[in-house]
Amino acid sequence: MILENKLGIKNAAELAREEERISKKKAIELFENGTLDKLECGKFSSLKLIHKYLFDDIYYFAGEVRTVNLAKGNFRFAPLMYLEVSLRNIDRMPQSNFDEIIEKYVEMNIAHPFREGNGRSTRIWLDCILKKEIGKVIDWSKVDKEDYLLAMERSPILDIEIKYILKKALTDDIHSREIYIKGIDNSYYYEGYNTFNANEL
DSSP, rough: OOOOOOOOOOOOOHHHHHHHHHHHHHHHHHHHTHHHSSOOOOHHHHHHHHHHHHHHHTHHHOOOOOOOEEETTTTEOOOOOHHHHHHHHHHHHHHHHHHHHHHHHHHHHOEEEEEEEEHHHHHHHHHHHHHHHSSSOOOOGGEEEEEEEEHHHHTTTHHHHHHHHHHHHEEEEEEHHHHHHHHHGGGGSOOEEEEEEEOOO
C-alpha cells in the first residue's frame, strides 16, 4: 500500500527514496539550527515536533497521532483505544539514568504513535534525552542492525538485550554531526506496516 503523500508519488520504491532524502535533509536542519537543544526532552510533545519537522513536506499526517491500528510481522503496536493513555504514561516515566531512558524508549516504540516515520523520529528523541540527562548519545555506527532489530522485537517482554546493545554504543561525543546522521538512517528500522481493525484484537 502506498501512503498518500504530498509529493503525488504512486511508486513505493520512489516514495521510500524521496522520504529518506527529504527527512534526512530536515533532520540535519534540526541538528544544525539548535531546535533539538530547546525541546523538553522525554515528552511526547517534543517527539511530535520532531516528526512534523522531518515529514511535513512528505505526509499530511506529519506530527499527528495515527488513526489506524498498526502491526509489523506478528507484533501489534498499542491499539488506538489505549494510545492516548499510553502516551500520557510515557510522559510521566522517569528518565534520570540510562536504564530508565531505554525503558521509556521501549515504551514509545510499543506506542508507535505515528502512521510512518516512528523509528527515525524516536531515535532523535532518544538521543535528546540521553544528551540532556547523562551527557551521552548512541553511536549508531557501533550498533549492528540485525541485533538491534531483534532486540527491539523482544524488548516489550525483556529489555535487557536492547539495553546491553545500546549501552555498548554510548559516546560522549554529543556534538558530532556524523554520529547524529547515522541515527537517522532508516535502514535501522523495519519498513512496511500492516493495519488491522480493532475487532481483530
